[in-house]
Amino acid sequence: MRYLFGFIFILTALLALGATPKYKEAGMVVFENPSDVSNSLLYFGLIVAFTAFILLAVKYSVVLKAVIYFLTFLSIFYVLSPFVGGISLIFAAVVVALLAKKPHWLLINFSALMLAAGITAIFGISLEPLPVVILLVILAAYDFISVYRTKHMLSLAESVTSINAPMLFVIPKKDGNAYMGVGDVVMPNILVVSAQAFTNSPEVGFIKLTALFSLLGGFVGLMLLLYIVEKRGGAHPGLPFVNFGAIAGFALGLLLS
Secondary structure (H helix, E strand, C coil): CHHHHHHHHHHHHHHHHHHHHHHHHHCCCCCCCCCCCHHHHHHHHHHHHHHHHHHHHCCCHHHHHHHHHHHHHHHHHHHHHHHHCCHHHHHHHHHHHHHHHCCCHHHHHHHHHHHHHHHHHHHHCCCCHHHHHHHHHHHHHHHHHHHHCCCHHHHHHHHHHHCCCCCEEEECCCCCCEEEEHHHHHHHHHHHHHHHHHCCCCEECCEEHHHHHHHHHHHHHHHHHHHHHHHHCCCCCCHHHHHHHHHHHHHHHHHHC
């Protein structure tokens, strides 16, 4: 389980880095000023608002499914359109129809991977490293509180699991499925893409040193998280591990540049 989730984590980063030039060319940026720190607060506010919506709509599963699948459709279309144009419309419709009819775990993971890579690339080219670091610190604290204190993140996970939404990566096990949130993959890897897009660090092959160390730091944080989960069981917040791992790696990359 640990290594499969690790593979997904690295694959998401590599796909996002590969998509970055195409997204830049298409002008797929979210914020006009990537250095504005207030963008981090806006992003955080949107996450909190979406979380609140899911928790409020959980009693109305039909409505929640409709909204989640519609957003999935839009996301897949938006993510793939720079590569395949209008075909992305058909592809997104087919994927969502299959998710609604027969949500196999491989299809859920495939959809989640596309969403994760696309969102990572789009926000990575929309925010410079400083706003990303601030966002990651805020989200790590929020994740800690929402899992250990308010516990509403556990309710959120149960809600999206019950409707087979591609917001979690799933690995079947004999004693039940293992899950990893898409956010645990997206957030630290936004810093990877941002470092690749905005720093003047030396390159190691196709990747800049700051981006490489951010990726390695996030990966180490994920491995530590999964080790704790395997040993202790239960639910634990992922972002404190992966976010601070990515930040530490980024800082090390800056020092070595």
